[in-house]
Amino acid sequence: MSATLSPEREHLSLRTIDPYTRRRKQRSRFVRGLLLAAMVVAVIPLFLILIEVVRRGWPAMGWEFLTQVQPSGRTPGGGYVHGIIGTFYMVGFATLISVPVGILAAIYLVEYGRGPLTGIIRFFTDVMTGVPSVFVGLFIYALLVRQIGFGAFVGGLGLSVMMLPIIVRSSEEMLRLVPEDQRAASAGLGARKWQTIMKVVLPTAAPGLTTGAMLAVARAAGETAVLLLTALGSLQVVNQFQGQPIASITLLVYRGARQPFAEGQQRAWAGALFLMVMVLLLTLSARYISSRSRR
């Protein structure tokens, strides 16, 4: 290298381009084009769905949709309030179970995890992430529904089984992001392990933990197959916690879309729109929380 830097070397204009560089530039342009095309292909269906859902769902969306139950038969109007309530009911219950359990499991994995139990927990979270939701529904059905019937409780339980691996995995990552020197600083002041976890690790990881939980909630809100076998669906507002089939937005969309008349289908589109907006809001606030904490 030093040889080429000899002072006698004549200056080449920066604009002269050798064939090798030209080829490299062409290849770079080609790859960039390819990536762009892939991105467009990936986004097109998402975009089409978005437009279609808004276009078809908007006419039926409104105060009535959010506050009234679905009328019977071929009647226009009415809404999905029973589904909205059911979804909130079940997702809320599932969150109440899976967020604490998931975060505690992640704390165990990260802070105490040694030996075979860690491997087992991690293996099962991986497997659970990949289990098709209809299996989860079937499992809850066989285990509980046949004994105690359909209802919000078993539905929420099914949803929490879906949420749990997501929360464990995302929380684990967030806890690992807490720098080791923060733990050392706390231990160096005489903190016990649980004190370090409560006062240093969890507060530092809190925004990340919240983000993970919100994404899991979004996932549960859109879950259908599990609820088919546990909540079953209903045409009225149900306040009973267990023992009575209950509606969810996704179940209403699923059944509404198959109704042989336009009114029912239109309500299904509005339900999809509602769900989409909810999920979008959750995702956006999750992003907001995690971006704000990074400052």
Place this chain on the structure above:
Amino acid sequence: MTDPDPESALDARPGLQKRTVYEMGTAPVSAEVGAAVFDVEHVDVRYGGNLAVRDISLRIPKGEITALIGPSGCGKSTLLRCLNRMNDLIDGASVEGSIFYHGENIYAPEVDPAEVRRRIGMVFQKPNPFAISIYDNVAFGPRLHGLKKGLDDRVEKALRQAALWDEVKDKLNDSGLALSGGQQQRLCIARAVALEPDVILMDEPASALDPISTLAIEDLMRQLRGHFSIVIVTHNMQQAARVSDRTAFFTVDMQKGIRVGELVEYDRTETIFTNAGDERTEAYITGRFG
């Protein structure tokens, strides 16, 4: 914590081993250490079975500044972490031998490592304040141990002792991370000092700092001297010469291809720097190492 009769007090307390007094001249220890905070006796440290330091014995005097120097990898940080049981937090680390802190073996099974670390504060190489306010950083230790009375005074005192008060007194609620590197390190010193520990261990506390902040930290150590016993690891010979009362020189022994840290020499700093007993020490200090 003054025992009128240390021997009988030791016997009376459970979990305390009587310490074995080694013969003079067998361990490379300066004889004239008066009151000691630490008696390190035949300490071996292993990481996952590999010996990292071998047979370290030394008495660390009370109220003075002791510097640990030596080439990279000779086990200075390892020994320092033994002194407040921070090595317990490292997977696979094991310590053999005994370390007596005011006559009590801190590795006795009944001793609670959290209690050890509360009395023996630590300042790390890289400033590591918590991502909370300056005030909360300093108050962290006291709150941990339920010392909530007079917390404001305690925080102020600690910040004054760390020579940081004037710079931060108007922004105690700002984040500790919003300070400069040197200020952050002094904040970490204040955080350690707020618990009124008996000893402060510092692992290259100035290595990430500019010369001015370094001098500020050294000044600080001189002021804290007497109040606290200080053990400092440093790569900076001048720093060791400037601040410490005693210096321990370690080296890496390369027998059979295995690198093991060993204590070569331990004496008054001026002796080490002007009249070292071992040629390896002299070679290292004068830069003719290796």
